[in-house]
Amino acid sequence: MPKNTEGQDIVSIQNVIKEYHLDKVVVPALRGVSLSVEAGDFLSIVGPSGSGKTTLLNLIGCVDVATSGTVLIDGHDTKSLNDRQLTDLRLNTLGFIFQSFNLVPVLSVFQNVEFPLLLQRKFTKEERAKRVDELLEKVGLDKHTQHRPSELSGGQRQRVAIARALVTRPKIVLADEPTANLDSVTGENIIDLMKEMNRVEKTTFIFSTHDAKVMSHANSVIRLADGKITDGKGAKAGAH
Amino acid sequence: MSWFLLLLQTSFRNIFSSFLNLVIGLIILVGTFFFVVGGSLVDSIDKGMSRSIIGSVAGNCQVYEASSQDSPAVFESWQIPDLDPIPDFSKIKGPLMSDPNVSAVVPEGINTAIVVYGNTIDQVLEKLRKAVSPGTRQPKAVVDSLKAHVRQMVSVIQTDMGKVNQIAASGSFDPQAGEDLKKASSNEFWGSFDSDPFNHLEFLENKIAYLIPDSDQIFLSYVGTDLDAYQRAFDRMEIVDGQMVPPGHRGMLLSKYDYEEMFKLKSAHRLDQIHEALTEKNKKIAKDPDLQDLVKQNKLQTREIVLQLDPLSSQKAVSILQGTLNSKETDLSKLLSAFFDTDDSNFESRYKVFYDQLASLVELYRLKPGEMLTIKAYTKSGSVDAVNVKIYGTFQFKGLEKSGLAGSESLMDLMSFRDLYGYVTPDKIAETKALEKTAGVSFVSRDQAEADLFGGSSDVEQSQQKAINDKAEMGGGAKVKRVDLTQRVYTQDEIEKGVAMGAAILLKDPSQLKATMKRLQAICDKDNLGLKVIDWQKAAGNLGQFVLALKIILYFATFIIFVVALVIINNAVVMATLQRVREIGTMRAIGAPKSFVLGMVLTETVVLGLVFGALGSALGSGFVMLLNHSGIPAANEFLYFFFSGPRLYPGLSLGSLIGAFIVVLIVTCVSALYPATMATKVSPIEAMASDE
Ligand SMILES: Nc1ncnc2c1ncn2[C@@H]1O[C@H](COP(=O)(O)OP(=O)(O)O)[C@@H](O)[C@H]1O
Ligand SMILES: [Mg+2]
Numbered sequence: 001m002p003k004n005t006e007g008q009d010i011v012s013i014q015n016v017i018k019e020y021h022l023d024k025v026v027v028p029a030l031r032g033v034s035l036s037v038e039a040g041d042f043l044s045i046v047g048p049s050g051s052g053k054t055t056l057l058n059l060i061g062c063v064d065v066a067t068s069g070t071v072l073i074d075g076h077d078t079k080s081l082n083d084r085q086l087t088d089l090r091l092n093t094l095g096f097i098f099q100s101f102n103l104v105p106v107l108s109v110f111q112n113v114e115f116p117l118l119l120q121r122k123f124t125k126e127e128r129a130k131r132v133d134e135l136l137e138k139v140g141l142d143k144h145t146q147h148r149p150s151e152l153s154g155g156q157r158q159r160v161a162i163a164r165a166l167v168t169r170p171k172i173v174l175a176d177e178p179t180a181n182l183d184s185v186t187g188e189n190i191i192d193l194m195k196e197m198n199r200v201e202k203t204t205f206i207f208s209t210h211d212a213k214v215m216s217h218a219n220s221v222i223r224l225a226d227g228k229i230t231d232g233k234g235a236k237a238g239a240h
Numbered sequence: 241m242s243w244f245l246l247l248l249q250t251s252f253r254n255i256f257s258s259f260l261n262l263v264i265g266l267i268i269l270v271g272t273f274f275f276v277v278g279g280s281l282v283d284s285i286d287k288g289m290s291r292s293i294i295g296s297v298a299g300n301c302q303v304y305e306a307s308s309q310d311s312p313a314v315f316e317s318w319q320i321p322d323l324d325p326i327p328d329f330s331k332i333k334g335p336l337m338s339d340p341n342v343s344a345v346v347p348e349g350i351n352t353a354i355v356v357y358g359n360t361i362d363q364v365l366e367k368l369r370k371a372v373s374p375g376t377r378q379p380k381a382v383v384d385s386l387k388a389h390v391r392q393m394v395s396v397i398q399t400d401m402g403k404v405n406q407i408a409a410s411g412s413f414d415p416q417a418g419e420d421l422k423k424a425s426s427n428e429f430w431g432s433f434d435s436d437p438f439n440h441l442e443f444l445e446n447k448i449a450y451l452i453p454d455s456d457q458i459f460l461s462y463v464g465t466d467l468d469a470y471q472r473a474f475d476r477m478e479i480v481d482g483q484m485v486p487p488g489h490r491g492m493l494l495s496k497y498d499y500e501e502m503f504k505l506k507s508a509h510r511l512d513q514i515h516e517a518l519t520e521k522n523k524k525i526a527k528d529p530d531l532q533d534l535v536k537q538n539k540l541q542t543r544e545i546v547l548q549l550d551p552l553s554s555q556k557a558v559s560i561l562q563g564t565l566n567s568k569e570t571d572l573s574k575l576l577s578a579f580f581d582t583d584d585s586n587f588e589s590r591y592k593v594f595y596d597q598l599a600s601l602v603e604l605y606r607l608k609p610g611e612m613l614t615i616k617a618y619t620k621s622g623s624v625d626a627v628n629v630k631i632y633g634t635f636q637f638k639g640l641e642k643s644g645l646a647g648s649e650s651l652m653d654l655m656s657f658r659d660l661y662g663y664v665t666p667d668k669i670a671e672t673k674a675l676e677k678t679a680g681v682s683f684v685s686r687d688q689a690e691a692d693l694f695g696g697s698s699d700v701e702q703s704q705q706k707a708i709n710d711k712a713e714m715g716g717g718a719k720v721k722r723v724d725l726t727q728r729v730y731t732q733d734e735i736e737k738g739v740a741m742g743a744a745i746l747l748k749d750p751s752q753l754k755a756t757m758k759r760l761q762a763i764c765d766k767d768n769l770g771l772k773v774i775d776w777q778k779a780a781g782n783l784g785q786f787v788l789a790l791k792i793i794l795y796f797a798t799f800i801i802f803v804v805a806l807v808i809i810n811n812a813v814v815m816a817t818l819q820r821v822r823e824i825g826t827m828r829a830i831g832a833p834k835s836f837v838l839g840m841v842l843t844e845t846v847v848l849g850l851v852f853g854a855l856g857s858a859l860g861s862g863f864v865m866l867l868n869h870s871g872i873p874a875a876n877e878f879l880y881f882f883f884s885g886p887r888l889y890p891g892l893s894l895g896s897l898i899g900a901f902i903v904v905l906i907v908t909c910v911s912a913l914y915p916a917t918m919a920t921k922v923s924p925i926e927a928m929a930s931d932e
Contacts, residue, residue, distance in 0.1 A: 054928055057928075058925060058928060061829070061924075063828075063829055063923070063924035063925050063927070063928065064925055083834065084833065087828070087831055087832070087833050087834075088831070090829060090830065090831045090924070091830070091831025091832075092831070094831075095830075096826075096829050096830055096927070098826065098927060098928065099928075100822075102822065102823075102826040102927055104250070104823060104826070104827070105257070105823070106250060106253035106254050106257055107250065107253070111246070111249075115246075115827075115830070116830050116831055118243055118246050119243075119830075119831050119832055119833075119836065120831075121243065164830070165830075168831075176928055
């Protein structure tokens, strides 16, 4: 598998355990996971339902914290950051693509993509417009900028979501089962698009899936089962 | 900035995005609608009432002696406030007038008088006495007609007593009275009348008159004032009957409302009331118990008319009634009862017959402009004093004709007022001296006064009446004095140099009330006038507090409505927020800070509130405009006063619009505060949850 030329770990996870507490029952979701992701990687996390894919992505995405172990994102230990700093990290370093697209229904396609730029508060209106239009052209939605999400098909919506995730030029884009709500042809197109972005923008992509076809597009693959990495470089790292 | 624009834009788009928002919006719409309409109505009533109060008696503000126990209450004539007098009005007028915003200072004092006027029989006997007296002798025909009238009255009272006697146990009546009546109705008595009229008259006056009592005791509330100054200052006042009291003269103007209520023939006044209800208020006798009651009273109380008619007039009345009723009945009383037994179909025609044909036979008013009225009032010391005052006419306030409140006070010249209030004026000193010289008695003893006042039975009343007459006519010198007084013309100096109970102050610019009052109080304090300045609202007593009470009710109701709205909106926003957990989580996940989420929920609720609030305000304003166009009719006499006329034309009040805006802002902010903080706690993990 081709490696990123710089070979730097943008994500580094050490012995992470994540447990959910349901009443008095403890549900272990991740049971000692170690993993490093190099910048520019196009990484797929695969595994059956309930194996801990979403949990792992949540930890990388700084929307959740590990019960124990360390999670380093672009050199930041997420455990030592407060909510404000985590939010900034999500805003500036990460991008998200969701399984259910999660667009803001009352905003237009353009506004949905512009949204993270507004939150960043560092671009003028013209700069924002330029970036948004460029991206929408790349994802093939330049004719739909003023449409509402409800007027788009599922594949189109996920393209908007990809544009939204990339608009801030994040280092890492996370996608939890981005094709689960799409038919297989559309799903493959979406993965192709992501791959294209990965190639052009040099953005690191980490996406989960349980679809073998989707998985086949990845540069590297991590297999999860029962909260543990069974295969892939994480497993190797864990085996050290 | 663009951040906030996005929030606003999102908020506007979100307004119609959920059913819950519509519920919230509707609550706010209804709330602001009522707030704007209610506020405008209350403000308009406030304005109407202040116009009524300021324009009739109170003026913009009032001054009174600071040492007084109470403060003026110009509309509470049933409870005269305890005020210390201002010893010399002329001394305070100048300093008060020196303020540039003061246009007039009018001396005022309010008191309640007891007015007793005599029996019809007394009046007829008096006419008869004049008609047979040497100086004022009348032709035989007039004397005969008066004699016949007295005979008729005696027979009326005989029948009345006969009826009562049948019901009551025998012996309950003074048998002597029966004998006297029999004598007064006998042919022998009337046959011998002309040979010795004065003895006969004396018998009738002493033995018979008290048996036919229809005298009335009326409480008359009046304002003693400089009448000319008053008329100039209160320009809504207009003379209805008679004339204005000539400048500098003593005299009284009765309030037209009181005049109709108290001095008009009762049957006629009741007809007027029914007529007004039918023609102006669209009421129906068949449906209105009050009107049915009036009809019933008119049916039963015919004696006032019967007693007034001499035999000739009675005959005319009978034939008119027989014609109208198509009846062969000859008894006037029965005919009148039948005539007054009206319903919705025949009322107007009967009303017309009454005024066109019957009214000319009777005296419609028991007192007419130009006549004297004996007025008894409590003096400052608690005793009763009496003064004869000429009634020059009646007056009313333009636009307040139908308001009993505005017409609750008659007007009296300041000189007579001072006499009645028990303050010794130079006139009074001279008069008392003259009386004491000629009659050797003091003016009126307190014991006598109290006996007069509290004696109950009709013959005591009789003597009371006599006492007043005696006093007025006591000794030639005194009588001349009285006549002098009614003719006397006082200079402005004489009117102003003396006691006043207070003064109404009228302003050129009423909107400067508070500032002017401050300056006036400063003038009073600086010049040691010993006066206190109060605004019209305070001077009107409880009435002035009415609008305040109305406002409190409105604000309290609004407060309750908005507290309820607050709770409902709070719940609705909580529910709406719960429905948006995924959306909020997504925003948090892609980097929106908590402050953004807080701002978003607050802005959305406030924008929603303002949009629907504006809609509600617009609808409310429209409704007020509509009311302004059509007017709200004053359903009763009280509203007439509050509306300052027959209809209220409410104006849109800017205050209530601004108030609605502020209230909506507060309510939405407060009710969104909890859901907004709740929204900030939504975890970005919520964004990850899959659809199932
Ligand atoms: N919020 C939660 N509370 C309790 N248990 C959870 C929660 N989220 C996930 N789990 C449990 O953790 C395990 C891993 O879940 P998840 O990471 O969603 O797996 P995947 O995404 O691979 O299907 C599962 O057994 C799941 O039931
Ligand atoms: Mg999952």
